[in-house]
Amino acid sequence: MTATTLFQRTTGPLGAPFLLLGGSLGSNLDMWRPQLPRFGDRLRVVRFDHRGHGGSPVPAGPYRIEDLGRDVIALLDRLGIERTSYCGLSLGGMVGMWLAAHAPERIDRLVLICTAAHLPPADGWLARAEQVRAVGMAPVADAVLGRWFTPRFRAALPARVAPYRAMIAACPAEGYAGGCEAIAAMDLREDLHRIGAPTLVIAGADDPASPPEHGERIHEGIRDSRLVVVPNAAHLANVEQPDTIAQLISDHVTD
Numbered sequence: 001m002t003a004t005t006l007f008q009r010t011t012g013p014l015g016a017p018f019l020l021l022g023g024s025l026g027s028n029l030d031m032w033r034p035q036l037p038r039f040g041d042r043l044r045v046v047r048f049d050h051r052g053h054g055g056s057p058v059p060a061g062p063y064r065i066e067d068l069g070r071d072v073i074a075l076l077d078r079l080g081i082e083r084t085s086y087c088g089l090s091l092g093g094m095v096g097m098w099l100a101a102h103a104p105e106r107i108d109r110l111v112l113i114c115t116a117a118h119l120p121p122a123d124g125w126l127a128r129a130e131q132v133r134a135v136g137m138a139p140v141a142d143a144v145l146g147r148w149f150t151p152r153f154r155a156a157l158p159a160r161v162a163p164y165r166a167m168i169a170a171c172p173a174e175g176y177a178g179g180c181e182a183i184a185a186m187d188l189r190e191d192l193h194r195i196g197a198p199t200l201v202i203a204g205a206d207d208p209a210s211p212p213e214h215g216e217r218i219h220e221g222i223r224d225s226r227l228v229v230v231p232n233a234a235h236l237a238n239v240e241q242p243d244t245i246a247q248l249i250s251d252h253v254t255d
């Protein structure tokens with residue numbers, strides 16, 4: 001299958017180590033805004049939108065994790081990046097595991113946040129894909145927000161949450177559905193032992209979408225890995241705990 005030309009934004013000083021950031025299902029590259037000022041000038045950051053998300057083209061689904069991974073390899077080729085560290089959250093983390101297992105020469109250090117190597121039941125993902133194709137994104141936005149943020153965060157900081165609701169509602173339904181189908185078909189468990197990149201696995205203690213047990217399984221499967229469970233964080237742990245997550249990423253990739 002032909003790779004999709006991904007939308008990206010690159011920031012940070014020329015010559016600093018590269019870090020690619022891949023986001024969650026239903027997000028766009030603005031989900032990483034809380035991290036950018038916190039990285040300071042230590043990293044040259046490339047944020048990208050998965051196919052079907054944000055500013056990237058929206059090919060018809062279903063997608064596979066491999067398709068999303070090959071899109072990222074094409075992006076690296078286009079930007080002239082031979083080797084980079086990679087950090088992905090949720091769907092972005094699934095792509096990161098695929099990349100580190102199948103294109104190890106391109107990946108230096110790996111950070112996997114609130115993600116899973118296998119996330120059944122497939123039927124649930126396929127039903128969600130069917131639902132958004134039928135009714136669009138707006139009706140599912142509140143349910144997604146309920147997994148992205150803890151009730152306490154949503155109640156205390158509605159102005160911080162509102163842009164994320166808009167982000168979900170703006171995601172193309174076909175792109176979201178294709179992403180659901182990629183997760184339904186995904187099983188990266190046998191890939192974990194092939195990953196040699198030093199890996200930091202981060203789980204949100206209160207993540208209902210990919211609870212910490214999934215992070216533990218990834219940590220058990222990747223030989224050179226470390227697991228950190230971040231308290232008071234649901235699925236978008238980087239938004240709810242921006243300082244902690246930025247520090248963990250930055251320390252791991254610049255160590």
Ligand SMILES: O=C(O)CC1=CCC(=O)O1
Nearest residue numbers: 024025090091144147209
């Ligand atoms: O269920 C959700 O909306 C959260 C999620 C699971 C995988 C992903 O990328 O986001």
